[in-house]
Amino acid sequence: DVKVTQSSRYLVKRTGEKVFLECVQDMDHENMFWYRQDPGLGLRLIYFSYDVKMKEKGDIPEGYSVSREKKERFSLILESASTNQTSMYLCASSFWDGGTLHFGNGTRLTVT
């Protein structure tokens, strides 16, 4: 069974802090994704990566960056957290040709 593990279930950070969200997958998937889920807006893609050290902007990359130094690990970085980044963050992975995504359980981030 594919496992996508997000390091934290809940995080509370202050405005202006640098925040790291970590994600690890164990299925040798080429693609990894970061989404945020907000009520009424569904799942919106922040960034994705199709290979080590490769990254592509999604639909809402502003205020975020990512890092993929190893195939199994994809990190989302909030350079200077703001209250409008309070959200549920979901990491996902898939094989190179897209299609079925496997999601982690999410990190609920609150920025105060």
Add this chain to the structure above:
Amino acid sequence: DQQVKQNSPSLSVQEGRISILNCDYTNSMFDYFLWYKKYPAEGPTFLISISSIKDKNEDGRFTVFLNKSAKHLSLHIVPSQPGDSAVYFCAAIIQGAQKLVFGQGTRLTINP
């Protein structure tokens, strides 16, 4: 620009009856469609998919219908069970591309 739309934020159905969740899309290049189910505090899980070369795909109690001319798909759940209460996301992709495009989600509540 919302390429995948779920216009009903919520749906309430009696246990044992049919649940019908709807999804519309605007990009005629999409050729593969998926439904994901999400429980609170968990990541979305894949439910069922359909290729654009088909108009119906069935898996147990779940059936997805695709109407390409109307750019519309629907998910039927028969009979509905309390465990089906969740948020359902419709998603679409151009096969070979890496990223799914999600709708806003519909919260389904099954009443006993």
